[in-house]
Amino acid sequence: QQQVKQSPQSLIVQKGGISIINCAYENTAFDYFPWYQQFPGKGPALLIAIRPDVSEKKEGRFTISFNKSAKQFSLHIMDSQPGDSATYFCAAILSSGTYKYIFGTGTRLKVLA
Amino acid sequence: DVKVTQSSRYLVKRTGEKVFLECVQDMDHENMFWYRQDPGLGLRLIYFSYDVKMKEKGDIPEGYSVSREKKERFSLILESASTNQTSMYLCASSRYSGGGTAFFGQGTRLTVV
Numbered sequence: 001q002q003q004v005k006q007s008p009q010s011l012i013v014q015k016g017g018i019s020i021i022n023c024a025y026e027n028t029a030f031d032y033f034p035w036y037q038q039f040p041g042k043g044p045a046l047l048i049a050i051r052p053d054v055s056e057k058k059e060g061r062f063t064i065s066f067n068k069s070a071k072q073f074s075l076h077i078m079d080s081q082p083g084d085s086a087t088y089f090c091a092a093i094l095s096s097g098t099y100k101y102i103f104g105t106g107t108r109l110k111v112l113a
Numbered sequence: 114d115v116k117v118t119q120s121s122r123y124l125v126k127r128t129g130e131k132v133f134l135e136c137v138q139d140m141d142h143e144n145m146f147w148y149r150q151d152p153g154l155g156l157r158l159i160y161f162s163y164d165v166k167m168k169e170k171g172d173i174p175e176g177y178s179v180s181r182e183k184k185e186r187f188s189l190i191l192e193s194a195s196t197n198q199t200s201m202y203l204c205a206s207s208r209y210s211g212g213g214t215a216f217f218g219q220g221t222r223l224t225v226v
Contacts, residue, residue: 034214043117043203043217044156089156093214099144099163101207101215105155 004092006104013111019077021107023090026071030092030102035064035075038087038106047088048075080111116140119204119218126225132191134221136204142216143209145187147171147179150201150220162187163209194225 005024013019023033034049050057050064050073057064063076077084088107094100120135138145147159158171160179168179176198180188187206191198201222205215 032214036217041220041222043205043220046214046216049214091215095209095213099161099209101144101146101158101161103156 004090004102004104006090006107008107009105010108011110013080013109015080015082015111015113017080017111019080019084019109019111020074021088021090021109022072022074023092023104024070024072025092025102027092027094028071029096030094030100032093032095033064033066033073034091034093035062036089036091036103038089044089077109080109082111082113085109085111117204117206117216117218119202119221121221122219124221124223126191126194126223128195128225130191130194130225132194132223132225134189134191134202134204134223136187136189136206136218137185138187138204138206138216139185140206140208140216141184142206142213143184144207144213144215145181146205146207146215147177147187147189148203148205149173150203156203159189191223194223196225199223199225 035047036044037047038044061078066073090104117138145162148156161169162181178190204218207213207215
């Protein structure tokens with residue numbers, strides 16, 4: 001019940017296309033959902049995050065869509081660029097009571113020039 | 114700017130050595146984490162600390178211990194390094210409540226020979 005399932009494992013997108021990465025969770029007590037971007041040899045960096053009372057959050061070319069009833073959330077990268085090629089992790093945080101920070105398994109994105 | 118600093122980017126140690134990985138954060142965060150990252154396995158939690166001198170085992174604590182004597186510093190100890198502990202080690206910190214997202218260090222690439 002603590003897992004966060006992330007798909008796909010890898011993704012190849014043409015430059016200018018839309019990259020979509022999906023995550024699903026079971027525990028409805030999770031109260032915050034961040035996405036991280038990681039370049040090779042670096043630590044993950046926070047990209048964007050959303051609370052479950054919001055259905056969508058947009059920052060530049062990055063958008064999180066959140067479906068509370070389906071217990072799913074996704075990251076959309078619009079106008080994907082070669083510089084977006086990285087590994088992306090979703091996460092779910094339970095910050096009340098017993099603290100939990102659960103990561104998805106990651107998606108390796110490659111944007112072709 | 115938030116900062117989580119790991120003491121080494123690259124380390125090479127011999128089998129059987131005792132290894133110390135140090136992590137310092139300057140954000141006055143209550144929580145600190147140690148993760149291990151291996152290809153195809155995502156981020157696996159080794160240990161978590163929610164306060165000074167407090168610790169909780171994560172998913173893969175065997176062969177590791179931790180120390181948190183000061184709020185800003187969290188150390189990971191490999192009691193007797195083995196080749197299967199060759200990996201990327203990532204430290205992170207977060208606030209305890211309010212959906213505090215985790216900030217990561219740059220990682221330590223440890224090779225045990």
